Amino acid sequence: MPEHVLVTGGAGYIGAHACKALARAGYVPVCFDNLSTGWEAAVKFGPLERGDLMDAAAIRAALARWKPVAVMHFAALSLVGDSMTDPGRYWRVNVGGALNLIEACLAEGVGRFVFSSTCATYGDQDGVVLDEETPQRPINAYGASKLAIEQMLGNFGASHGLQSVIFRYFNVAGADPEGEVGERHEPETHLIPLMLDAVEGKRAALTVFGSDYATADGTCLRDYVHVTDLAEAHVRGLRWLQDGRGSRVFCLGTGTGYSVREVIDHARVVTNRAVPIVEGARRAGDAAALVCGSARAREELGWAPERGLDAMIRDAWRWSQGRGF
Structure with a gap:
């Protein structure tokens, strides 16, 4: 039987590419998305569960239905400027949604979590190449909300054994070379x-x-990284967890x-x-x-x-x- 992976935000730019990489690696990606910024036409590599991370019951229902071996979490508000003018929305949606997802995973026995974080958690640190040990000092609500989720994963790992791989990266660019999926946002900011x-x-x-x-x-x-390279890293992160290698943070860049x-x-x-x-x-x-x-x-x-x-x-x-x- 093929293994299922629940991919939140799987109808979005990076999430859709991750779904393609998962399918290519032999998994069945189950896209969980409210389609507020994603595209139903981008869901080409597995089933769509239309739902919202603010709806804890919907998350649990999807996890119970598909019994995934892991969750990949991409869904988030991600506009830096918007986060500066409306920080409350970023804390409610990004942090509140992630908390619902983490608690639903624990309730449904899903113990592996791959998280799409950001190097925006580091803030403005010029003249250094950022790595996993660089102090995190976000300067906007987007980066701060992602750092809070990283900290939540650490807390739930310590208390409940949730295993996580966290990826931090900057500007993602490009499109699937085969042309099946690409980048489209409304409004576009990249x-x-x-x-x-x-x-x-x-x-x-x-x-x-x-x-x-x-x-x-x-x-x-x-620092720019190709979306296909990035998606392949997420599959490697999933396998890292399946191999029992424990929680780990990785930076992805050139x-x-x-x-x-x-x-x-x-x-x-x-x-x-x-x-x-x-x-x-x-x-x-x-x-x-x-x-x-x-x-x-x-x-x-x-x-x-x-x-x-x-x-x-x-x-x-x-x-x-x-x-x-």
Whole structure:
């Protein structure tokens, strides 16, 4: 019998790619999603359980029905700017929803939990490559809510034996190279799809938010990881737990940062088109430079990113031109 994995947020960008990676690895991903930001058309690799993490009974019912070997938790509010203006919503939805999910897992005997966290838990720490031992000092409610969930997992692990793998990562980009799933948000806030929309004329220009940061060219610098590489890491995290290796935190990144202007330069080469831009003010909560190492994931999970920035832009460009969902 194939093993089931409940994937919260499985109709979203990263969750849908994780479902594809799980199916490819022989699991049956069960997507649990309220479709508030996800897309039913992205649920292609297993069944859909339409439900909300604020509804504890619905979570328990889904777990009882499918009896998954683990949960992968992606569902969350994730807009940094929004979290700065409405922090209460992030604490209610992200932390409250995760608590419901964790308690439902324990009630239904699901003892393995793979959590999609974020390097936003570190805050603004320039000049260092962030790793699992870097102190966590979030500067926005999004990062703070994710850190709270990490701490909850530690508490429930100590008291109830819940085993968890936590992944921290930054900017995820690209699309499934086969074109089955890709990135689509409404509203869109991520740099690469916004940039490609500007290239295609779907928006007038890409806004560069801030050009006076303490970086080489004044624009924010970030570590980008291909969504397919990221999804494969989550499958490795699941297997880590199934092998009985215990709770662990892993950072996922390339260790190399690219500024906004450098990403734009790469896009010009990949698409062979101009990228129209306008200069904008800084956004509240944005850190200047965030780069993530992944030495532990390489050494212990055997994971390494295989696809660079050009591949991310190329795959996203292909998806954008044949836009699905």
